[in-house]
Amino acid sequence: MGRSSKDKRDIYYRLAKEEGWRARSAFKLLQLDEEFNLFKGVSRAVDLCAAPGSWSQVLSRKLRGKDKSEDVKIVAVDLQAMAPLPGVTQIQGDITKISTAQEIIRHFEGQSADLVVCDGAPDVTGLHDVDEYIQAQLLLAALNITTHVLKPGGNFVAKIFRGKDVTLLYSQLKIFFSSVTCAKPRSSRNSSIEAFVVCQNYSPPEGYVPNMSNPLLDHSYDVDFNQLEGPNRIIVPFLACGDLSAFDSDRTYPLQLDSSKEYQYLPPTQPPIRPPYQQACQLRKNNLLAKEDSPSGALDDSLSTEILQEVQELDSRRLVQIYFL
Numbered sequence: 038m039g040r041s042s043k044d045k046r047d048i049y050y051r052l053a054k055e056e057g058w059r060a061r062s063a064f065k066l067l068q069l070d071e072e073f074n075l076f077k078g079v080s081r082a083v084d085l086c087a088a089p090g091s092w093s094q095v096l097s098r099k100l101r102g103k104d105k106s107e108d109v110k111i112v113a114v115d116l117q118a119m120a121p122l123p124g125v126t127q128i129q130g131d132i133t134k135i136s137t138a139q140e141i142i143r144h145f146e147g148q149s150a151d152l153v154v155c156d157g158a159p160d161v162t163g164l165h166d167v168d169e170y171i172q173a174q175l176l177l178a179a180l181n182i183t184t185h186v187l188k189p190g191g192n193f194v195a196k197i198f199r200g201k202d203v204t205l206l207y208s209q210l211k212i213f214f215s216s217v218t219c220a221k222p223r224s225s226r227n228s229s230i231e232a233f234v235v236c237q238n239y240s241p242p243e244g245y246v247p248n249m250s251n252p253l254l255d256h257s258y259d260v261d262f263n264q265l266e267g268p269n270r271i272i273v274p275f276l277a278c279g280d281l282s283a284f285d286s287d288r289t290y291p292l293q294l295d296s297s298k299e300y301q302y303l304p305p306t307q308p309p310i311r312p313p314y315q316q317a318c319q320l321r322k323n324n325l326l327a328k329e330d331s332p333s334g335a336l337d338d339s340l341s342t343e344i345l346q347e348v349q350e351l352d353s354r355r356l357v358q359i360y361f362l
């Protein structure tokens with residue numbers, strides 16, 4: 038599909054061309070690294086769903102450094118073939134297959150990976166529910182293969198759609214990682230429900246045996262999992278561009294949005310808000326309140342976009358926590 042003139046005006050599209058990245062997505066990984074220091078101490082990395090290869094390029098440039106360290110091993114997996122990259126071994130394969138996990142481990146000579154990233158996306162159908170469901174399945178497939186190849190203490194980063202299953206996905210990720218944060222890099226388009234889960238410190242439950250055959254997203258629940266309460270409902274910090282950490286300036290915890298659900302805020306971990314952010318905070322608060330009326334529980338898109346634009350104007354450099362409900 039050809040690029041529209043809108044794409045060409047996009048700053049990251051132009052920057053990617055200038056800097057020689059295969060796709061503008063490269064900036065998403067670079068910005069996630071800026072925030073989470075993902076590449077520190079990494080010598081074995083896996084890029085799942087890698088084609089055309091901009092994330093692999095980032096790994097190659099960042100991990101191998103100027104001296105092109107031969108100690109660094111990077112494996113890129115995709116259904117499609119991609120042009121070769123220095124220091125990157127390619128596996129043309131399916132991330133849902135055990136044979137792919139075995140091939141990765143073979144390449145690492147029996148050792149585990151320090152970092153697994155996945156920017157996987159299925160072909161979009163345009164039917165939101167279907168797209169969200171397939172994306173969730175792909176994320177879980179990525180998590181499944183990750184449990185085979187990641188070392189304890191390692192990190193996993195993956196694309197997620199903030200759709201209606203998102204709470205369950207967070208809960209499932211939290212079973213395997215001590216920290217799960219949802220982040221939206223500023224290069225990810227505001228209009229997209231795409232975000233990234235940054236899962237740190239892989240620590241599977243004791244006795245867990247990796248297994249490619251059990252789907253983790255089980256739709257056989259007889260209750261809507263979005264109605265789950267208490268410990269079954271794990272709420273993770275959601276990061277966005279701009280400082281919204283104190284949008285709850287009146288600090289009323291927990292916030293009661295309607296009579297049937299109690300939404301818990303986690304205490305802010307960031308420094309106090311600066312005055313210009315107050316307006317964005319108010320918008321965010323409105324958005325949360327608007328959510329009450331939304332049957333799917335999804336955030337109101339126009340408000341989300343409005344907030345993000347507002348925040349970007351205020352300060353596109355700072356990332357601070359807001360809380361995803």
Ligand SMILES: C[S@@+](CC[C@H](N)C(=O)[O-])C[C@H]1O[C@@H](n2cnc3c(N)ncnc32)[C@H](O)[C@@H]1O
Nearest residue numbers: 062086088089090091092115116131132156158
């Ligand atoms: C958005 S692209 C990835 C872009 C890439 N991160 C980059 O920066 O160039 C999504 C990729 O996911 C791949 N993909 C989807 N399902 C897959 C699967 N089951 N196994 C392997 N790759 C898959 C597609 O072939 C596609 O190349």
